[in-house]
Amino acid sequence: MAEIFTPDLCIIGGGSAGLTVAAAARAFGASVVLVEKGAMGGDCLNTGCVPSKALIAASRHANTHNVSALYGVRYAAPKVDFGLVHKHVHDVIDSIAPHDSVERFEALGAKVVKAHGKFINARTLEAGETRIEARRFVIATGSSAAIPPIPGLDSVPFLTNETVFDLTEKPGHLIIIGGGPIGMELAQAYQRLGARVTVIEMQDPLSKDDPELTAIALRRIEDDGVVVRANTGVTGVAPADGGGIAVTVEAGELRETVTGTHLLIAAGRAPGIGDLGLTEARVKHDKRGIAVNAGLRTSNRRIYAIGDVTGGLQFTHVAGYQAGLVVRNALFGLPVKNDTSIIPWATYTDPEIANVGMTEKDAREKYGDKFKVLRWSYAENDRARAERETSGMVKMIAHRNGKILGCGIVGAHAGELISLFAFAIANGLKAGSLLKFVAPYPTLSELAKRVGVEFYHDKLDNPWIGRWTRLIRLLP
Template sequence: MLDYDLVIIGGTPAGRYAALTATNFPARVALVEPLSNSQDLPTGGKESIDLGLRYSQTLSEAARFAQQISRQQFGARWEVANSEMPIELRFDGVQKWAEGVVANLEEIDDLGVLAARGVDIIFGSCEFVTKPHLALIVGDRKLRSRCYLLACPTMPAIPNIEGLSSVGFFTSETVGELAKLPKLPKSLAVIGADPSGVEVAQTFARLGVAVTLVVKGSHILTKEDREAAGLVQAAMEAEGVRILTATEVTQARVIDGKKWIQAGPRAIETEEIFLAAGRQHNFASLNLEAARVKFSDRGLILNEKLQTTNSRIYAIGDVAGGYSFPHIANCEAAIAVKNALFLPMYQIDYRGIPWAIFSDPQLARVGLTEAQARRRFGDDLIVGREYFKNVEKAQMSGETTGFCKIVGRRNGEILGASIVGPQAAELIHAIALAVRHGMKVEAIAELPYIWSSFSAINGQTAAVWELQRLRSNTLIQNLWENLFHWRRYWK
C-alpha cells in the first residue's frame, strides 16, 4: 500500500506552493523540508533565493520612492521644501520597511497553514531508494508515494576566482545581510550578469554606494532584447553605476585590510563583493541516479509535462533551469501537481509566461526577442516599436524613457514582446495573455485603452505593427491606389 499520493521534496516557496495547490484535491500529500537549504556561504544569514529576491526588490522600491520624493539632490543629501537645512536619507528607516514587508510575505508560505490544510510536514534530509520499490528515505522513515515532485533549492554558482572564498562575498540569498551591515559599504563590486546583480547594483547606487558592475558579456542582461538591455545599462550608468563589460574577474584578495579584485587589466578596491553569477545544482544527496533520473549542468532533463526521465518523478523551479522567477515556478507547480495526482496530460507552455527585471526603467518580456525570432523565422517577421514619449500619460508623469516592441509573423501571430519603461512589469500582461491564447496583433491594436494610462503603449505599438504590415504589402497598396484613383476619376 502507498503512503501518499504525492510527496514533495521542498525547501523552497515553490515547493510550499505546490503543496498548497495539492490540498485543493482530496489527496494525501507530504512535504519534506530539508534542515538546511543552502551551502555554507562565507557570510551568515542563509535564506531562500525567493526571500532574498523579496528583500532586494522591497529595498529597491523603497530606494526608488525616496529618490522620487527627493528631486533636488546634493551628493548624498536631499533638500526639503521650505527648509534651509538639508536632511540625510535615513537608510535605517528604509531597512526597517524592507524587513517588515518581507516578514509579512513570509506569512504566506508559513508551514502552519499547510499543516492545517492536511499536508504532512516532515523535516530532514532525504534520498531515493529503489529496492524493493521506489521510495524516499527521510531519517528512519520510508515514504512510498504514487509520484514525487522535486522542488529543491539550488545554490549560488561560485565562479572560479582565485582567493574569492577567503575574501568573502554576498549572494542573492544573503543580500539581506548586506543591507543589515552596521554601516553601508562605501563601495560595492557586483560580479555577474544575473538580473539580481542589476537590481542590487542600482539599488545600492541610489543609497549612496559607489558600485562597479563587472560582466563577461558585451552588455548586461544578455538573455534579453539587446536594445532594451542597452537602455537599462545607459540608465544605470547615468545614475553613477560603473559598468565594465567584456571583463572577467580573475582574482580577489585582501591587501592591507582592504578588498581588491582583478577585473581584466584593472585592479579595483571595494569594501564588499556581491555575486550574481547564476545558480548551480546539488543533487548528490538525493541519489537520483538510483531512481534513473538524468540531469546535466543546466538542471534536470524534463519533458513538456515536467516529468524527469523517471515518469513518476516531476520537477519544478530552479532545478529545471532558466531564470529564478517565483511566478514561473508556481506556474510549473500547478501543471506538475495535476499531472502527478491524475494523468500526465497537461503541458507547460513557456511562450505565454511573462517575466520582468526590476531595474529602473523596468524591463519585461514575453516570448522571443527580436534576435531569436529572426534566427527562427527569417524574413517572415515584422517588428513594431513605439516610445513612451508618444504616450500621453508618460508625458503627464514625466516618465518618457523607454519603449515597447512587438515581434510578430506577417500573419499576425505574436512571437514575443519587450517593454522597457515605467510599469513595464504590469503592462506586459496584456500581451502575454494574447500570446497565451493565440490572439493576433490586431486584437491588441483594436482594444480601447483607458485615457490616460500607460497601457496605451500596447495599443499604439500594435497599431504601428499593423501599419508596417500594411505598407509592406505592395499588392494591397497598388490595389487601393488604383481603387481611389478610379473613384476620383469617375466622380
C-alpha cells in the same frame, strides 16, 4: 524504527514551486507529505524576489530628491538609515511568511517534515526519522548562488543573495561580480541608497535580453552613478592593503585592481541537486540540473521535477506554472506540456525591462524575413509625458500574417504591461486584437494599441485603399 508514510504526493522543497503543488493537491483531496530542511517559502520569499523588490522600493524613495525638481518639487538629499532599510525588507518578508508557513500547510492537511530528504531507492525517500513511499514524488529544491572558481575568493568575505539582505550598514564601495538581472537590480538599488557600486561582467550586462532595450536601462543605471565594467574578466581576489577587498580584472590587454569594502557574487545560479540520492532514485541529472521531458517527468516515471532545479527559466511564476501542470498530470492523468514560449519575465531595474516570446534575433533565426518589428516610444505616450517617464519603448515581433510572436518593453511599469502581450501570445492572438480593446486615457496601456496600429502602417500605402476612399466620397 522509521515512521513510514504512503501519500499520493511527496514534495521535496518548500519554496514557491513545492508549496503551490502542495496547496493545489490538498485542494483536490490528495494526501501530501512536504519535506523541507530550511526556511519555508524558499529562495523567493527569504533571499530572492521579495527582499530584493522591497530593497528596490526603498531605493526608489531614496532617489526621489534626484528627480522631483522636474515636477517643481524640491527635496533635500535623503538620510538613509540602513538599519531601518533592513527592518523594512524583513518586515515585508515577515508579512508574507505566514502564507508559506508550516502551520498553514498543516492546517490544509499536509504533513510537513522538517528534515533533509534523500532517496534511498527509486520508490522511497528518507527524511530524518521518516520514510516516504509515495505514489508520486515532486522534486522542487530550487537553486542557490553559483560561486565561480575565482583564485583567492576563499581568502575574503563575500556576499550572495542569501546574505546581502542582512546588511544593516551602508557599504562604502560594493563590488558586484555579475551583470545579470540580480546584479544590476541590486547595483542600482545600493547606488541610490548611497553606496558606491562597481559591476564587473565578463560579457555584456543583461545579455539575455534584447540589446536595443537593455541599452536604455543601462544608460539610466550608469547615469545614477553605477560603474559598469562590461566584457571584463576577474582573474583574482585578495584582501586589500589597509582593509577591504581587491579584485583584479582584465579587459583585453588592460589589467588593473578595483578595491572595495564589500563584494557581492551574482554570477548565476546552481540547481539544488546536492545529496538528494538522485542516482539511487534513477533520476538523470548533470550540473545544469535534473533532466525532464515536456511533461516535467524525470527518467523515473514516478518522479517529477519543477522550478529552478531543472535548470530552465528560473522565475517564481515559472515554478507556479509548472506546479499546475504537475498537479493536472499526477493527480488526474491529464496530458500537459511545459510551454516556455508563453512565459514572460521582467528585470526590476529603473526603467524596468520585460519580455515574452521571441526576440527579434529569435524570429530572424526561425522565420527569416517573414516577420515585422513594430516599435512605439514612451515619448509618444501622453501618460508617460505627464509622468516624465519618456525613456522607454515597446518592441513587438509579429509574423507577416499578424500573429504576435513576442514583445519586449523597457520603461516604467514594463513588468505590468508585458502581461497583456503574454495573454495575447498564450491565446495565439494577432496584432489586430490589440485594436479591439479601449484603453482609458491617459494610460501606459495605450502603448499596446499604438504598437498594434503600427502593424498596419505599411498597408496605408496600398493603392487600393486610396481608390476605395475616393469611391466612398462619391456616395451620397
